[in-house]
Amino acid sequence: MVNTGSMKKNDTPSILLASLSIGLVWLYFALVLLLGRSIGGMSVGLTFIASSIPFVASLVFILIRYVMHRGLIKSQQILTVSLGLILSLGSLIIADIAYSLYLNSRAFEKPHIENSRQYDPAFVGGELYPRRFFPTDENFWLYKPNLSVKGTHYGHFYHPELMQSPILAKSVFELHQFSCSIDQHGLRNTTPMGQADVLALGDSFTFGWAMDREKSWVGLLEHAIHRPIYNLGIDGASPKQELELLKYLLRTQEPSMRIRKILWMIYEGNDLEGSYESERPKPSSPSYTNQLFKGTLVQGLITIPSLIKEQAIITKLLNGDVALRFPTFQARDYNPYVIDGIRSWFPFFQSPVLGPRLFYPKYIEEAQQPLSYVLHHPNTPHLNQVFREMALLEKEFSFQVIVIIVPTGERLHGPFYENFPPISAEPHFIDYVSKVSESLGFQTLNLLSKLKPYADNELLYFRDDSHWNQRGHELAAEIIRSEVFQQ
Template sequence: MQKTKLKALTKILGQTALIALITFVMSEITLRIYNKINPSFVFYDSSYNRFRGKPNAPDYDFKLNSQGFKDVEFTVEKPAETYRILGIGDSFTYGVVPYQYNYLTVLEEKLNKSGQKTEVINMGIPGMGPRDYLSILVNEGLKLNPDRVVLSFYIGNDFLDNYMTANLRTEEKSYMIALIKSMIKIQSNYKGKVLNPTTVQYNDNLPTFTDEKYLEDTINKSNMFVRNPADGMFKGFVDDAVKDLIKIKQICDSQNIPLTIVIIPDEVQVNSQLQKQVKQAFDPNNQNLLDFEISNRLLTEQLQQANIDYLDLLPDFKATAQKTPLYKPNDTHWNIAGNRLAAELITQHLTAKNQP
């Protein structure tokens, strides 16, 4: 009798496992087909299109253009007597503020006031890194015949993006597992909206993450500021990122296109109160363990050696941040004031080079 029950139970468990496996496989196939038709950041994708906006999708009171960029429509052929600048970067370039406050939008306005008709094309896509900057320039940028490329390099994660992309966890390649993990992460950590629909009004003072979560994330990425790390790994990340920037420079040179790298500081580099919290978490007895400017020095040294024009925003942002908040609360991205300051500094830099 017991053998019969055990046999029946084994059969039921086997059937349940088979049904679960079939369901998982069918769901995996369905999600892959769906993602092929309608790409989403949730699922694994090695291309920079993973986080690309949907064509004509709403973003506050603005709509993305037909290519999914946070910009107005533009033609492949450059308008006559127009100086065209390509703005390449990650979520900083895309921006968390509405379109009219984005630093590239403001930059275009400022440059046009100088008398030279200027078009600044925002090709920012969240989640991109140096290797992606190279890809989008080659795949989509060069055909636009730009007169200058302004590439925004974010200190907070651009050094690590190539490494992270190359070392995506195996489970992220399962769409089902990626979907479940993404739902859990958004539910537990994210306080805002995944999209910026027209029904939502932008609030410059609304925190994106909780204080605890934001501090945790800031602490985790502050390993790049450790003085003389024993493993020297971060120097390797710098070298890897610069290799791609050098390739971009070589391509731009071959097309006679000037290149400017805009170095975007992380908030912890300019926020003294946040620095105190991070130092306390690392080692309360060693306040000299961290050097919040070391990453910029390592980068600018190599850019100088490669003869790449750059603008490091850190000094001006650090000085201004003592009186004016430049980052959206608990977000890492610039608020409206931060975008405005960046646009002003970039305008000054480009104008000083006798270029729009």
């Protein structure tokens, strides 16, 4: 009697092809979903993924042999499924590449800078502002101490080629007067640390970007309450870095500090996306493998796995770089990235009341994100931990923390501009931070709701920068005085 369920010798190529196809599919999804992530406290690297491929392929080989031996599936079916998997994987990779090419075609080129232009005195943010440095191996900055600077500069959105646009040159770009004094502790203060019982903690909004100290909200509030405020603002700092700075000062300067209140400013724009590492970034040095294969074909092959992960549509969706949403219809003849025939990195919009302004595209994208972007962001658990640690410090050192949440100009003013892209109905990050803050017992001040009554009639942010203008600082100081210090 012939056993119809027995496996034939010529079935082996089909099984090998099936094992290979499933192994390739596993490799793709492992690179896209697992590479660089942490599982059970262990970081998944190329070595782990490479070593898993023989295991997966062998397991598939044994399983298919068993199924075919039982007569549950035929060799032709195995061959069809294998070819289907390979074609599907190839189509997925082609789609990834095509979508990356599409995004590249939509991206605007960096404006041309004349080779003869060695230095542009109109934008000296990197030269005028004090340098930051890591004083310890912990992840926080201080400024170069005992430094005073004074000068003028345009906002972050400035570029010399954009000055060829009449409307930008006349109505958007404005020279901002700026002076700054850094004390012996590496912070922007003229008052000795020991004389202040109120600390202002935050990023560039607290530092007072493009504002003289007496015109910033810290200086205005200090004058209004007749109490010195010590400014711990560091531009570009994340909540984690702000916490580490405070812990450092409590550790090294605590005997001379008499803190009663900390005004902790959280910014919607980039505080979720900032740095949450525990240690300062280490200078990267080439690995032995990279040095060994430098200049060879192998060096190019080593970069392929990371390129596959980077260009995958799945990666872009998981990271929130793109979102699935229905298309919106705007005037076809309007391109906010072309101003008077000149390409710009920053979109330009007009408001009948507020006038012209440039906006930051990254903040527009973030304002469009759903709640899941905040809930599933890899930094969200770290942000929660930062708040918990701040609550412990508040209890240990007997000071009061007031959390002040600052909206972006894109969220506050964007809806009042013509052709502005639609944003989420709810400010998800602001609401999330408010909920976390209040659950820990912090007094929480949401400036979005407090500034909204002014947003349709008064511009509170610079036209060429993402920071508050003079009016924005004035309102912030008055609101904080009224909500926090009013007797």
